[in-house]
Amino acid sequence: MDGHCDASETGKRLRHRANPTKLRNHNERAVLSMLRDRGPTASAEIAKALNVSAQTASVIVRAIEDQGVITKFPPIKGRVGKP
Secondary structure (H helix, E strand, O other): OOOOOOHHHHHHHHHOOOOHHHHHHHHHHHHHHHHHHHOOOOHHHHHHHHOOOHHHHHHHHHHHHHOOOOOOOOOOOOOOOOO
16 A cells, blocks of 8 residues: 555545534443443543543533433532532
């Protein structure tokens, strides 16, 4: 191979880019799986574990909470972050 790529290779790469809806659905499933496995977890811990921004984790957690799938617990004294 000479280091160049033809149009068919470029097209394949373009089709594999994530679209926002699929990415959000993937992240929501990842958050739910993590909460199922670990139990109550702070949004900051979710963000770090899933390698997403704190804002992304917070928005996803809030959306799942608004759907009634999860319930936010009151903060635990002596711990940093929201549970």
